[in-house]
């Protein structure tokens with residue numbers, strides 16, 4: 193069943209079609225990856241889907257509802273949240289507080305009870321804390337809950353970002369290069385985590401990632417972009433063998449290393 197439908201979406205920057213009428217669908221529970229050489233339009237496509245940019249053409253549907261151009265906080269209420277390529281962690285907060293920020297995105301908060309610190313506020317905070325703790329267990333960071341975020345390793349921070357995105361109780365999470373900058377062990381931890389989020393928890397995952405080994409291993413479907421256009425869409429096997437994909441990665445904007453990895 194289709195959860196996310198991206199329909200001929202596009203945007204131009206000063207005449208450059210960074211994303212040019214791209215269409216694809218993501219089914220519930222799938223892991224779908226967007227790949228392509230540097231500058232192909234992957235991050236821009238993510239920004240269009242997650243409400244960071246408003247598309248100049250095309251639509252985005254979530255569960256059949258037109259959510260084109262909605263702000264990220266509105267999209268979170270409809271069940272879509274994301275992580276960023278550059279960590280968006282509050283380093284002066286503890287690990288659990290970072291996740292609780294994500295929980296609050298979904299809660300109804302009224303100023304009056306907070307002004308007078310009514311018991312209902314404490315109850316809500318306790319609930320958020322319990323939920324955040326469960327999520328930290330999910331990403332393997334429960335023992336670090338009360339440590340300051342700035343004391344964490346890079347790989348742990350990447351997992352913390354995923355926990356915070358999950359805290360919004362999303363049906364689909366968009367992960368922008370979740371393994372970027374991670375060492376092979378951290379990459380494997382992220383790989384297992386994404387697999388479990390999709391296949392055990394039933395949360396749909398849309399991914400931009402340069403680590404081809406990870407992409408090829410975990411994706412149910414891969415969408416390949418080149419010069420803002422969708423080049424190919426298919427399984428890892430179909431994409432790996434496709435002559436247009438090999439050519440795109442061997443072209444002057446792709447690297448030989450990346451081509452070998454595909």
Ligand SMILES: Nc1ncnc2c1ncn2[C@@H]1O[C@H](COP(=O)(O)OP(=O)(O)OP(=O)(O)O)[C@@H](O)[C@H]1O
Pocket residue numbers: 205208210228229230231232233234235236237
């Ligand atoms: N805000 C912007 N203003 C102008 N041009 C932009 C902007 N954002 C992206 N671009 C251009 O759009 C094209 C696509 O960029 P984008 O960052 O989406 O590619 P990418 O596939 O994510 O690249 P990378 O793999 O290097 O992260 C590039 O030519 C880029 O220079």
